[in-house]
Amino acid sequence: MLRVVVGVVAMMSAAGAVAQSQQAETGQPPQRIRNVTVTGQQACPQSTSDEVVVCSRLDEPYRIPKGLRDDRPIAAQNQSWVNRTATMDQTGRVAGGLPDTCSPVGTGGQSGCALQRNQAFAAERRANAQAARTVPGGEQ
Structure with a gap:
């Protein structure tokens, strides 16, 4: 190569x-x-x-x-403020047990568990479809 x-x-x-x-x-x-x-x-x-x-x-x-490509994650100090804020917001939501977080803490934490399962299922289907497209002889 x-x-x-x-x-x-x-x-x-x-x-x-x-x-x-x-x-x-x-x-x-x-x-x-x-x-x-x-x-x-x-x-x-x-x-x-x-x-x-x-x-x-x-x-x-x-x-x-x-x-020679750098595939490591981008360090926090080199990310945009949008990414930093989104990360802090998500961390605060999970820690606070806010609705749709699937957290055992708080009154609305359980409502996000089904949402997370659905998102994981959709991501798995996308990955399987992508793998089928890249395998020689797979469906196009």
């Missing part, structure tokens, strides 16, 4: 160097910039003197390679 990314970057830099040298010879900027999405082992089309070709792989929609 890393070799593919390095290869694509090397091809892009080599193509960029050729296009840059051709541009330097003519003194004119490229007339066209073309974005190409390639699949599998397709090669990226060559750039010409009046065109720059930028390639991306269909199976790799992100510019940052998967091994």
